[in-house]
Amino acid sequence: MYVALTSDSAGGGTLLPIGGRPRRVDDVARAVREMEERRPRWVFADARHLYPELLAAGVRVARCHDLALTQGLLLAHEGRYGEARSAAAAHARLHGLPVPDDDGPAARQDTLFEPERAELGADALAEVLADQLARIEALPDPGRFRLLVAAESAGALVAAEMGHDGMPWRRDIHDELLTELLGPRPVHGMRPAKLQALADQVTAAFGHPVNPDSVQQLVKAFKGAGVALKTTRSGELKRIEHPAVGPLLAYKELARLYSFHGWAWADQWVREGRFRAEYVVGGVVSGRWATSGGGALQIPKVMRRVVVADEGWALIVADAAQLEPRVLAAMAGDRGLARAAGEIDLYSALAKAFGGERDHAKIAMLSAMYGGTSGDAPKLLAVMRERFPLAYRFVEDAAKAGEEGKLVRSWLGRTSPPPSQRWKDLVAGPDGARAARDRGRFTRNFVVQATAAEWALALLAVLRGLLPEPARLVFFQHDEVMVHCPLEQAEQVTAAVAAAAAEATRLLFGATPVRFPMEAVTVSCYADAK
DNA sequence: TGACCAAGCGCC
DNA sequence: AAAGGGCGCTTGGTCA
Numbered sequence: 001m002y003v004a005l006t007s008d009s010a011g012g013g014t015l016l017p018i019g020g021r022p023r024r025v026d027d028v029a030r031a032v033r034e035m036e037e038r039r040p041r042w043v044f045a046d047a048r049h050l051y052p053e054l055l056a057a058g059v060r061v062a063r064c065h066d067l068a069l070t071q072g073l074l075l076a077h078e079g080r081y082g083e084a085r086s087a088a089a090a091h092a093r094l095h096g097l098p099v100p101d102d103d104g105p106a107a108r109q110d111t112l113f114e115p116e117r118a119e120l121g122a123d124a125l126a127e128v129l130a131d132q133l134a135r136i137e138a139l140p141d142p143g144r145f146r147l148l149v150a151a152e153s154a155g156a157l158v159a160a161e162m163g164h165d166g167m168p169w170r171r172d173i174h175d176e177l178l179t180e181l182l183g184p185r186p187v188h189g190m191r192p193a194k195l196q197a198l199a200d201q202v203t204a205a206f207g208h209p210v211n212p213d214s215v216q217q218l219v220k221a222f223k224g225a226g227v228a229l230k231t232t233r234s235g236e237l238k239r240i241e242h243p244a245v246g247p248l249l250a251y252k253e254l255a256r257l258y259s260f261h262g263w264a265w266a267d268q269w270v271r272e273g274r275f276r277a278e279y280v281v282g283g284v285v286s287g288r289w290a291t292s293g294g295g296a297l298q299i300p301k302v303m304r305r306v307v308v309a310d311e312g313w314a315l316i317v318a319d320a321a322q323l324e325p326r327v328l329a330a331m332a333g334d335r336g337l338a339r340a341a342g343e344i345d346l347y348s349a350l351a352k353a354f355g356g357e358r359d360h361a362k363i364a365m366l367s368a369m370y371g372g373t374s375g376d377a378p379k380l381l382a383v384m385r386e387r388f389p390l391a392y393r394f395v396e397d398a399a400k401a402g403e404e405g406k407l408v409r410s411w412l413g414r415t416s417p418p419p420s421q422r423w424k425d426l427v428a429g430p431d432g433a434r435a436a437r438d439r440g441r442f443t444r445n446f447v448v449q450a451t452a453a454e455w456a457l458a459l460l461a462v463l464r465g466l467l468p469e470p471a472r473l474v475f476f477q478h479d480e481v482m483v484h485c486p487l488e489q490a491e492q493v494t495a496a497v498a499a500a501a502a503e504a505t506r507l508l509f510g511a512t513p514v515r516f517p518m519e520a521v522t523v524s525c526y527a528d529a530k
Numbered sequence: 531t532g533a534c535c536a537a538g539c540g541c542c
Numbered sequence: 543a544a545a546g547g548g549c550g551c552t553t554g555g556t557c558a
Contacts, residue, residue: 214554215537233538256539259552284549288542295550298540319542322543347544362544370546445547449542478542 002065003035004043004125007050011057016122018043018129029057041065043129045120047156055164062465066153067128069282073148074135076415079407141413147507148412151454152282154461158473159279159289161464166274167296167307167474168315168484174266174306182254185263192258198251205244212251260295261303269294273310279476286446287414287453288478297477307526309484316493317529318520319480320456320501322346325365327452330505330514331411334390341514353387354380368395369448371441395444402443403436410450411508416443451508452479455516458507463500468492482526490522 005028007013013028015035025031032042032054042061044050046068054061075084120128136142136149178185183193191199202212210221218232227240234252237245269275275294283290291297309315321344329341340349350361364380366372368391385392398408405419405427419427419439426435456479463481464473471485471493483493501518523529 211554213552216555231537252538256552260540260550286548288549290549292550295540297542298550300540359544366545372545374545442547449547480542 001038001040002043002129003040004122004129005032005050006045006120006122006125007053014122016126018126022122029054029059032061033059036061039063043067043125044156045125045128047153047160051157051160052164055160060161061157063150064153064157065129065149066156067125067132069152069156070132070149071128072282073145073152073414074132076417077139077145077409077413078135079415079418081415081417139413144411145413147458148410148414148454151412151457151461152287154464155281155289155457158460158464158476159281162473162476163276163278165472165474165484166271166276167482168273168309169266169270169275170273170306170308171266171270173308174270174303175263177303177306178258178262182258182262195251195254195258198247198254201247202244202251205242205247210244212248213255218248257300257302260298261300265294275307284453285417286450287410287457288449289476296475304529305525305527309524312487313484314487314490314522314524315474315526315529316483316485316490316497316520316522317480317526318482318497318518320459321517321519323452323455323479323516324369324448326514326516327411327455328365328369328391328394328448330509330512331447331451332391332394334388334394337388337391338513343515344517354383368392369445371399371437371444395447398447399440399444402446403440405439408443408447410447410454412451412454414450414454416446416450455504455508458504459500459518462503462507463496466496466500494520494522 002018004016004018005013007028011028012024012026013031014022014024015028015031016022017040023031036059039062042064044064044066047064047066048068051061051064072084075081136145139145175185178192182195186192190196199212203209206221206225208221211217215232219229221244222229222240222242225242225244227242229236229240232248234249237249269277275296277294277296278292279296280290280292283292289297307315325337325346326341329337329346336353337350340346343349347358347362347365350365351358354360354364360376360380360383363372363376364384367377367381368384381392401408402416405424407418408416423435423439426432429435456476460473460476460481463483467473467483467485468489471483471489473481474484475482481497483497485493497518497520501516505512505514505516521529
């Protein structure tokens, strides 16, 4: 049963069971809680706007259909990505957000509704839903796309819930860590002591003041010292000999920590012992999530010791091992590769085909999935073509489609953006071959990465439904999940992770010899998980 | 002053 | 882990 839901700013709204009559209510949260017992699939114009309000009122729902996300998926599949883009731009202008340019990344989920329809009534929602369901039925494989829509929509619920619940974050430990690395928190505008000391060493090494944050000043200073540099990337710096290099590298590393994940960051993003990130479902064209603040997906590993379970609680941390090659094996239906992917260590199982060298198997697989051509790649790819022809051809076809400017799709039907006008111009020009190859690498990678992302999304959706109260999903990073739960639930949650991985595999690929190992560990501190 | 870009590097 | 695809985020620096 679908029930469309709208709310107004006063906490009231309308519930419209599809095929039934609308019911106007003064207290949406209460009405939703009551109806949730019947487990409807709630129809939201955009879960990002409505669901946080429900969460704040203490209401959670099991299932939803997110019209905005679904519209983005459908338009892309229908080759109408441009419409999604222009709607995204209109939405951005309406809300005073940065307007994405034509060549920019994704048409996001805020893509679909024209500004004048920003306040959709329940009947308009029902209309859009009917239209979407009909378009899905008309697709070549509606079953897969329905799964994609369900998973994406469940993702919208999880993202809002994780933003609401937050990941445990011990500010006291964070402060200790920063103080240990940088010195005590400085007063306004000053550098922390250890950072300043390193900056002073850089200045001393050059014999005159140089701001280590300024690329221009650094290049000029090195030039004055007789060292020609194109960039100041750490890799390039490491190759030269100059007394400024040591302190400069140390400075860069610590300065990043200070400005990205320092005290000011914590002031903004950590409240009541929780880091609350803003996740953007489908924010990456491949279907991976992005964040719109807080940088939750770029937390440096050194910060993991700050993530500590509450007293009497545990963190259950799990990541999928060698996810992408397994996804390729399952998609391509390559018997030989699938057999290897039935083992815990896929690359070891492949080694025999590559002269007994596990490393060679690894390079071959990675090069096939990412379009690598350096080193031994060509030779090893030839072996792969010989031994695993279906898998080889699968990614080769995706690359070829990209080079020709065609669209490619994930297993469930997420569709790559079309080439931009800029790309078409480039391809017609003198650097055309290179532009074509670049896009081939992108589409080659897209089919694998996007399917891996939907496997992970399916896992997340299933796991969410298996968790006992009061366990909470608190972190999700591409192929890794974290659950925060009472210690006594640790075993149950660990089992739920394994069950969810198996179910995600079944949902996407049915009966397949490919295994998707997802080992969960129970820790009190994130740093102990790896 | 604010808008915007490039560099650089963190994560997967 | 790989290697290379894609992201976010901050700073310095430029331009109107």
